[in-house]
Amino acid sequence: MGKLGGFAKQLARVVLVLILVTFGVTVIVRLLPGDPVTTLLPFGTPEQHALLRKDLGLDVNIFQYYFSWLKDFVRGDFGQTYTTVADGGVQVRDQIALTLPRTLFLMGYTIIFSLLVSIPLGILLAYKADTRVDKTLSNVLFGFSSIPNFGIGLGLAYLLGVKFDLLNPVGYVPMTENVAEHFKSMIMPVLALSIGLISTFTRLLRTDTIATLKEDFVTMASSKGLSNQWILWRHVLRPSSLTLLTSAALNMGALIGGAVVVESVFAFDGLGTLIAYSINFRQYLAIQSLIALVAVAYILFNLIVDVLYGIVDPRVRSHRGG
């Protein structure tokens, strides 16, 4: 009962946050300066203006507008963009279908690559804590974590793209087109986004592993004569990876923000670019649906982490249960 009740309460809170976020975005969109109708159709007749106003839902008050938007959003109708040329606009859903996979690939590769590098590195640094290896590598990581991702991106674009002419610095190649080129087009954006994350992840894992290494069960294991490697990977990694997991999930949300800039640096039309474009060009329905989508994804990630917590650390599970 206690467990179920706790979960229901958490779910209720998540739903409340979701409603508030989407409503908040509605308010922001309504606050955008200028009359959307004259911005989108500067040379339209009054009849066309009235029609567009009705289409955008601007003839009703904000609550009515919000609920009709929410009804469409839940059903997967994200609205359409409006252009000044008379092509009728594009469905936001189609734009998402085009850009979302790219951003998801980018984020997925980034998280996987960062974890692959930082898990062995974090364990190594903890094992060698306070030796020269640890100090040097820790300082290098600290330095790297301070370089903004667009700085790393531009540096890489110059080094690998121009100076050594190894990679094409712009554009995205879909996997269906050419698998090898797809991965090649991903190398620089993924590196630009990963380097900061690797540094964060490694530092977190190092701190937690050092704490775990002081626990009695580690002394016990090594007095049983188990090899250091076995102890580190089988006994120490799991209890030390909680903070790392949380950070990885929280960073998924932040990555979308980071991706906006990196996508722009590498002329890589992803979801982030689409959001920035929509805001700059006042695509009201698109802004609202896209930001809501990102927020929903972010909140769900957090929920998943909470659930994963219990799986990784049995202590949390028993607390929740009791």
Next chain:
Amino acid sequence: MGADRKPIGFYISSAWIGLCVFLTAFGDSLPITDYRANDFDAMGVGPFSPNHILGTDFDGVDLLAAIAHGARWSILISFISVFVASVIGGALGIVAAYWRGWVDAVITMYFNVTLSIPTLILTVAMVAVFASPDMSNPEAGMPRILVLIISLTFVIIPVLGRIARSSALSWTGREFVMVAESIGMKRRQIIWSHIVPNVVPSMMSVAFLAAGVVIVVEGGLAILGVGTDPGQSWGSMLAKNRGDISIAPHTTLIPAVAIALTVMALNYYGDYFRNRIDSRESRI
């Protein structure tokens, strides 16, 4: 104890931050080249050229002068927005932690809602809200720098507020606060004399990190074309010269290095203060 001998990184960071603050305050009255002057005999020359130690960009603008001038914008925007956000976020966090109940619920909900939209995207949206209503005439309305400061402040408030709340929560349960309550001290007095002095140090370390984040976000805004005017802040210098990276990489990399050094120094400060607080805590 360890407070007497500071590590070398502390001095390097202090020197760089000190230089940036100095440039922010007195940058315009220094005897260096005017950052608006175009040297048409030396356009796009590399570092260590005669008259231009860091070289020039393709408008013939001296990069040293531009970096010195850019420090003003980057540092001003970052420090002001973090300071204002610390005051507002700190007040909200402490009030939430001390009053608990529905006040806490409302404030925490506000933090959570704001934090569930990625920083950069929320900032772009806020800039769009506060910017000039007429897209063809960006000069009208609020000055750009004010738009950026307000937007960044709004975005950074929940980050600092959440730290203030959790820090204040850990202090409100301490014995000396209970004693103060039991002898009938007023809430306002307890907050000012017991909670605030203890919350401020832990906020300081996060504020330094946040100042670094703001500088980076401002650079990101510039790359997306919604930052300061071209060539003003470091970020917009970088954005302006980005197209020349293949022929004159120094024009882009120099502002990037300036941003990286500043963020590094601010992160170092943040870490340094956190370690000091941790060791103080463990001694108590």
